[in-house]
Amino acid sequence: MKAEKIIIPPADRISLKEKIGYSFGDAASNLYWKTFEWYLMFFYTDVFGISAAAVGTMLMVTRLADAVADPVMGSIADRTQTRWGHFRPYVLWGALPLAVAGVFTFTTPHLSGGGKVIYAYITYSLLMFIYTAVNIPYSALMGVISPNSLERTSISSIRFIGAFTAGTFIQYFTLKFVGWFGQGNDARGWQLTMVFYGILAIILLVLCFLTTHERVTPPVHIAPKWNRPFFVTAIALYLFLIAGVLSYDLATGKILQLPYEAGLSPLMTPAIYIAMKAIYCLLAVIIAITGVGLMLVYKWARRVTIYFSLASGLLFILTLFVRSLHTTQQSTLILAVAFVLNCAIIFYLINQIKTFEQDTAIKRDLGSLFSSVPWIMLVGVLLLVLAAFAVKGSASTYYFKYYLHRESLVGAFMVVNGFAFIAAVMLATRLTKIFGKKPLFIFAIGGGGLVIGGFCLPGSTDITMIFALQIISSFIIGFNSPLVWAMFADTADHAEWRTGRRNTGLFFASAIFATKVGFAFGAWVFGLLLTYFGYVANVEQSARSMHGIILSMSWIPCGMMVLAAALMLLYPLSDPLMVKIEAELKQRRGEIE
Secondary structure, three states: OOOOOOOOOHHHOOOHHHHHHHHHHHHHHHHHHHHHHHHHHHHHHHHHOOOHHHHHHHHHHHHHHHHHHHHHHHHHHHOEOEOOEOOHHHHHHOHHHHHHHHHHHOOOOOOOHHHHHHHHHHHHHHHHHHHHHHHHHHHHHHHHHOOOHHHHHHHHHHHHHHHHHHHHHHHHHHHHHHHHHHOOOHHHHHHHHHHHHHHHHHHHHHHHHHHOOOOOOOOOOOEEOOOHHHHHHHHHHHHHHHHHHHHHHHHHOOOOOOOOOOOOOOOOOHHHHHHHHHHHHHHHHHHHHHHHHHHHOHHHHHHHHHHHHHHHHHHHHHHHHHHHOOOOOOOHHHHHHHHHHHHHHHHHHHHOOOEEEOOOOHHHHHHHHHOOHHHHHHHHHHHHHHHHHHHHHHHHHHHHHHHOOOHHHHHHHHHHHHHHHHHHHHHHHHHHHHHOHHHHHHHHHHHHHHHHHHHHOOOOOOHHHHHHHHHHHHHHHOOHHHHHHHHHHHHHHHHHHHHOOOOHHHHHHHHHHHHHHHHHHHHHHHHHHHHHOOOOOOOOOOHHHHHHHHHHHOHHHHHHHHHHHHHHOOOOOOHHHHHHHHHHHHHHHHHHO
């Protein structure tokens, strides 16, 4: 059945340069997300050294924090006002902290089993917290680049070409990088691989920030407003704390301790060591003075104190990272905690630079969200689809290592997955114009899920059949990726049309939350399956445990995706309805202007 032909107005069209620039942001995010999806469980069980059940439980527990963090981040982004817009600044501000947190998460400390679990909880939670601060505003940015639904589908398609290109790169090269960097030491290989990915992510996020623009504005005039008493108290205490720590270290050298003699010469030469001490001294003095100025002359000291506290915090993070490379076993956890706290404070400072409020409280925003039937349908579908991806993706490495005994083929298996996705994404916009978003989406997840069920058929030598199933299923499923994010932008438009309030950040925050919960739920299910079927790391698997791995590659993700396709039948937004909504919203915004 063909959809009604829809023409994109010239004023709503976005240049190819900006679409490609926007795709760089998702490429950066996928340097981390695809690492989580394909390798996180394997890293924690076979390299880091904790049980599959502990990992699965950790992934579920840490998602509870996202129940608060994601909608809060979405609301903060909606209420942020800078010269760069509501969402773009977070893409820039979060680049460096995201890179550093990724390195900490994939660093294996010399701790006991319990200590490793605690370290994993802290570092993974920190990484996901920063990922939230970057990815929710980035995703919401698509909703304000263009007001046109079909043009957003095109933007989303190019976005996912970038995402799957990065994902294919991750899937093929990650284990090769681990081996090359580690030279037999997998723990060191993973750490240095994440250093490399962090550098790439910073470059891509900065390019995304520089090449994109925000064009859709909230439907009300908004005035800046500060929460002055709380802000003044919090930042003043932080400034004096940092000044005290830096000053004490200058006098004693007992806190940060950057001895270049202790094998740190490649990173910390005598000249750099002295320069960093001098910078610490200068920052300590400036922060102490401006901290007093903040207490006495708030208007004069406000931005100076923010910028210098951010600079000192980032320098403090760099110090902790360098120190962690040569730290003792006893202080590793302390450094990780200090890093978490400092990043949290920096995140708070950034969000206080300038915020604003709409005409009513956040309760009404949440009411708009939870009263949206299209949003509820999409969240449920996304939970199931991502859980299926997580189960199958996590099982793949085990499948090749223990069932096929061809671990060297994992990279190629993942590469064909990526290329098939890219091919599908390139056709998604054209097929959407022919069939419409909803029918194509249902076909993608339902048909692709059924093909995944076929992974129960191949024997341990049927490599060709396994790769054929991967290519076919990935190509069919690939159509859904650009569609789901374009449809979340549609739900934000629908809510504004229905309620008169635009909460793009909050709607996309819910999408990111569903993505993370779906992934965590799938990883948790897979961890429980490994435990239930008797999996033991790095030994020949029993027939029972092998059966569990095969089920996780086939029928379990198949069932999840078919259920998601059935739920999608209830989604109420059609393409003709979105054309009507877009036209009425443009008229309203024109009346306001």
